């Protein structure tokens with residue numbers, strides 16, 4: 773399949789997952805993860821009408837952002853080192869990987885100096901895999917209390933990565949768990965606004981994530997391929 777065919781095929785699968793779970797297509801936002809592909813392919817993705825671009829390392833994203841930055845909306849989805857905040861802030865409209873206090877305070881500081889706010893997802897390690905970044909779900913409520921005063925951060929929702937499973941259905945408890953934690957946080961009402969978003973679902977498991985309430989899915993290989 774070429775790029776256009778892959779996009780059409782993914783669209784069909786998103787529609788079907790929405791239909792199965794009684795959701796509207798427009799409630800699921802698609803992020804094209806371009807970390808495996810070149811600048812030329814990233815340009816092609818934007819030309820074909822996809823708006824949201826996800827990258828997980830600033831070094832790799834930089835040449836693409838410098839060339840194509842104004843043509844799309846950029847999402848930082850990878851682990852973010854505190855000393856890289858200055859590079860990504862103002863360029864990436866969404867940070868999906870806020871997972872510690874030192875990062876939150878650095879984001880606040882840099883956002884203040886630019887007189888802006890940053891939209892963030894809190895990354896949660898729902899599965900408990902040691903190899904994964906993210907907050908332990910048990911720490912989540914305490915963490916939100918600790919960043920409550922950081923007024924330049926707009927915490928729009930939660931993000932997780934499920935372990936790779938040969939049978940995607942096996943990821944369902946992870947996605948359901950993230951949704952339940954979001955609802956729980958909203959019941960606690962620590963922040964003056966509700967968390968509405970769930971960033972979850974990748975190439976292997978996005979249909980299950982949609983069925984469990986994903987509002988942002990992050991697709992690399994299945995959508996834009998590898999180069």
Ligand SMILES: *Cc1c(COP(=O)(O)O)cnc(C)c1O
Nearest residue numbers: 805828849974975990991992993
């Ligand atoms: C690479 C990556 C993706 C996309 O991975 P695919 O399995 O290729 O769809 C999504 N989210 C994060 C955080 C990633 O690093």
